């Protein structure tokens with residue numbers, strides 16, 4: 001009893017501290033914002049609307065009208081003059097690693113967690129300032145998500161998966177060769193920091209899955225095949241058995257959510273689909289039959305537009321660089337297959353270990369016009385992407401409509417100085433072209449002041 005009440009007291013104190021800290025950090029916000037005279041890209045339609053007015057009340061889009069909208073009584077109203085500019089949904093990235101985005105891998109492996117977290121806090125703010133209001137994150141982002149949601153620091157909404165669950169020698173095994181064999185019960189630094197979780201049988205996969213769900217995972221991530229940034233696994237290898245993958249799928253389904261897997265090859269993907277996996281991350285080396293199967297099963301293809309001009313952090317000629325080129329070479333064929341079979345396609349960046357690459361997040365989206373129209377590309381990062389986030393079901397931390405400019409939707413909005421449907425490269429330079437950035441009804445950037 002005594003320890004329970006001490007713990008309860010501790011929790012209360014913590015909550016009180018957090019609330020007062022949040023109150024200090026957050027500027028007072030108007031309770032309603034009226035965007036006047038904007039053309040709307042709504043995340044669904046491929047054309048801009050007629051000049052319109054959009055009223056945000058609290059954290060929701062309340063009214064959209066071509067007629068003037070009266071100020072709501074009993075609400076402090078601030079106005080944003082659109083002057084015919086474009087209002088669009090905040091951008092959504094389907095594949096991020098917010099904790100590992102900007103520091104090099106070498107720095108990460110020898111740094112303490114506080115330093116890594118400080119870099120990630122800055123990265124989260126930078127990401128919001130690039131217009132990204134939602135991310136599906138594959139890493140230990142529980143703490144940073146909590147801080148952002150409490151208003152301690154600015155950043156996007158986060159759907160965290162926590163540690164990547166991996167077999168020994170798999171894509172999530174970052175132990176050095178001289179650390180193998182590992183002593184029973186020992187955990188490597190990457191496991192202690194929550195980046196990876198090594199599990200080599202179905203029961204351990206189940207346990208590691210349940211741990212991530214307990215910590216707040218909104219979906220699980222497993223490594224089901226070889227990866228670029230890991231030392232032990234060639235791209236062609238398949239990781240886990242169907243039974244092992246199924247253990248994670250069952251744990252996720254019992255929690256009301258789903259499993260995403262890292263996989264490039266047909267064999268790894270087919271095995272994952274057989275186990276009930278709902279999202280394939282990467283998949284740049286797939287064949288016709290496998291993509292057709294994905295379409296039939298309604299499995300999402302979360303791909304990244306890697307091409308030979310994508311900056312690399314790997315040394316030329318190194319094993320990782322050779323694997324990376326193999327993946328990059330697969331992008332053109334992959335997008336062609338995705339179109340051919342009309343697979344549910346999600347756009348994402350998968351930036352790791354590079355502040356320069358992170359800064360180019362918008363460019364990774366605008367380059368999609370190599371394969372798609374600007375409207376198709378922008379929808380992939382807004383309206384249709386929200387359907388993928390909704391797969392988290394009961395574990396979705398932000399219920400409500402996202403990725404669209406519609407009455408009743410959550411107010412994540414960008415005011416763009418120009419028409420991104422006509423000139424998608426506007427999103428390459430968010431500092432200049434995103435005049436207003438709003439998340440959850442709050443304005444985080446306003447160049448119109």
Ligand SMILES: [Zn+2]
Nearest residue numbers: 095097138350
């Ligand atoms: Zn990744």
